[in-house]
Amino acid sequence: MPFQRFVETGRIAVVSDGANKGKLVSIVDVIDQTRVLIDGPCSNVPRNQIRLNQLHLTKFRIKFPYTASTRVVRKAWNDSKVDEKWAESVWAKKVAAKEKRAQLTDFDRFKLRRARSRRNKIRTVAYYNLRKAASRDGTLYGKKKMAKGGDKPKPKKGAKKTTTKAPKPKK
Template sequence: MVFNRVVQIGRVVFIASGNDQGKLATVVNVIDGNRVQIDGPSSGVARTVRNLKDLHLTKFVVKIRVGQRSKGVQTAFDAAKVAENFQKTQWAKKIAQRAIRAKLTDFERYKLMKAKQMRNRIVRVELAKLKKAQK
């Protein structure tokens, strides 16, 4: 398996834990093998030093210079339409779906279970009809 996502200046990261969890930011400077300086003026993330264990690398890279100021990072981030493109990815859709599922009430979970049972019953009956017709 080849890793295509490397830690580099301009790499867009998803903050997985800690402050600003769930937001996008851009790597502005690499401090050492474990820490990077990130900035996300478009998403409300202040320029901070974060451990790479708290971040997930995305496939998006913004063209910026080392230590670029927040305004330059914001213009490059917005020009590349990173936030809109990230929302179109399967990753973002899965996160949104997980948030919706977490907010379900007990009754909504029950209705969902019954709907799945009904769908599976219909599929099972149609499959049985096809198998019977094939014989």
């Protein structure tokens, strides 16, 4: 089943347009294919009708009888702790971060840019150190290999190179 969020009684939604933009509401009744009756007792949204294209459905759903009163919706809302669940969701955290970024001043944006630059420089140095160590160990590409040069001692500068080739036999 490809869809997980259905337009149904008790579905929690976020208003995406209009005077109540960004507020949580509950669907109380489906009027027709394009409109629903909503109620937001804890988010100060009065009971009214709204178009479905003005709503974003969430994964949360509360249980209450068909076309329940605002009092019943409020009780179901509080019993299922919708506000706490919403605050913990990734969606709500993204909305809060977006609002916080919108409140930044020029100086705050400048400080943020400088902090990111410093963080990236520290991260780059650490990455290159790890890469250098992995190259020395021979584990850079995921396979344990012999390190370059093996266990042979390196010759000192200025020393003559000696070869240990056996002489060719004469015929």
